[in-house]
Amino acid sequence: MSKKIETDNTCNTSRRNLMKGTGLAVAAMSMIPAATATQAFAQTSEWDKVFPKSDKVDHQKVPFNNRYGITLIADLYLPKNRSGQPLAALAVGGPFGAVKEQSSGLYAQTMAERGFAALAFDPSFTGESGGKPRNVASPDINTEDFSAAVDYLGLQPYIDRQRIGVIGICGWGGMALNAVAVDKRVKAVVATTMYDMTRVMSKGYNDSVTPEQRGEALEQLSHQRWADAEKNMPAYQPPYNELKGGEPQFLVDYHDYYMTPRGYHPRAVNSGNAWTQTTPLSFMNMPILTYIAEISPRPLLLIHGENAHSRYFSETAFAAAAEPKELMIIPNASHTDLYDRMDKIPFDRIADFFGQHLA
Template sequence: MKLANHYNVQLTQKLNLTQEWDKTFPKSDAVDNTKVELVNRYGITLAADLYMPKNATENMPAIAVASPYGAVKEQAGGLYAQTLAERGFVTIAFDPSFTGESGGNVRNVSSPDINIDDFSSAVDYLDALEVVDSNRIGVLGVCGWGCYTFPLAAMDTRVKAVVSSTMGVFDQFENSADRIEARRGLNALRSEIVSGKKVDPMITVPDIDADSPEMLKDYYAYYRTQRGYHKRSVNSGLGWTPTTMLSHFIDDIYARADEVTQPVLLVHGDKAWSYQQSVDMLARLTNAQSKELITIKGATHCDLYDGGDHDYIPFDKIEAFFKQNL
């Protein structure tokens, strides 16, 4: 185990990392997997999986991978990381602050600022590895962290190439009046919490029935069944801190899209509830060195978590994009 602490912060939390293989996907014989720890700029220790090709030499290209929002590194992000390691990249998949095996005294809460820095901390770790060429580091994000690859790329100029798979933007409100009303509800919850009232977690993937929206059925089929369930995953049943979305409602994913200068590849299924978001992002990437949206016919949002029933994830195209741009 290696701990990357580049900021001279005091380490106050010891992580209890699971050493056995407990991923939702099979272990590859072509890749070495190591549990590692990294520290972000806020002093929070993160748990991560480093995937190294067995034939790794030196000056290797590398990719920092973020799982879907509410997932853990043992789910979709880890699958992407291991598969790309099989194809010749050093990769790292991490649990964001406050979730999974990562540190943070408050549990199951998210913060755009802190979580984007988590992503940069994974870049830090790769940047410091002797086997990695620091000028050949890319990022890949899935679902909610797929859209955060763009503010990350605008902020972190060390990132040389960006892949966003099945991106899903948090703020789905059509107008400011609805957004304000949602904030009122969350702040009312906040008042209840501070007054001592017990408030239930925000369950993002609830039980379903025949009349449930197709979007929820799609999520349930991944997070709540044997296909993708993981006991440490917020979306598999733990639930978010009930006010966790407050900061996301004032955070505009598209705000700095025109400052992303790196080459970008977006991947999305045409049956995904979120497909239009990749279309919108593609239009806003006005200064990207190159940009492309690959539309996967027949794929839903969660089909691009693990390939679904038809191996929908276009790993050949993702590999070719990174090899061209890293």
């Protein structure tokens, strides 16, 4: 049976129009002159997360390969008080443009404190994971990254491969739903503060991009391929989350997370680095939530902030999903509040959800 949990307060009716008139969202950002590419970073064994290390959890860095031969680097979190019985496990990814030292690691460590094995990974081409060029995204390969994490978890002797779930945050929430729809090994999925990156890149925020604007963006991106081919290297978008003044509140919120001590990490695309200019191409004609109903009969929990500019992504996904499903709206929460605000993220509900469905 589906459930939608929401505050009694009337949501600001203007939230869906927040980006009207501000341009072509992510895809159009590639029209701005390129910035310097982020360099690949050497793997480090030191604790370099943006959140404190828990004394209730064991942590180790692990590698594994995806189906395309790219080596992913992940942080594995295990409860210290485990009994020796195989554990239920969670693959955790996101947000889009983040690294495992940020939100996904916080979620993974917190779930390990609650008795789960949890694996937070850097997606292909980003962070400490492999793949060249750096800082490029793919709706196909990044969906595959989730399944590769499930591969890894299911091969560990201390994990029950019949009890594996997935958590996707922000843009990787959409990737998680796409992965779980096709990967029947996953028994339950949570997507929090979810973005459908294929929708926003192809249609802009609130689907505001006109066919003419879409055509112009694709024209520019198509010709950028020749420029990249001539130089044998990609051009990059401008640095992300550097404010110039007058930005909408949600961009200020992104800056407050990614560019301040709260969440800054030098390997994160969103911490003043950049995606390749042509990253939007594969997203613009590949809608990743087409088969979301095929997650059923496995349970789906969507969590979003009441005041998040992105809330409509979860509402649309909830409407398209089949039973069993639940949409949980967090009162007075913005999009980025669900990245790291421990008083906003409903970890009790998430733990109960997986405790029930990975039993």
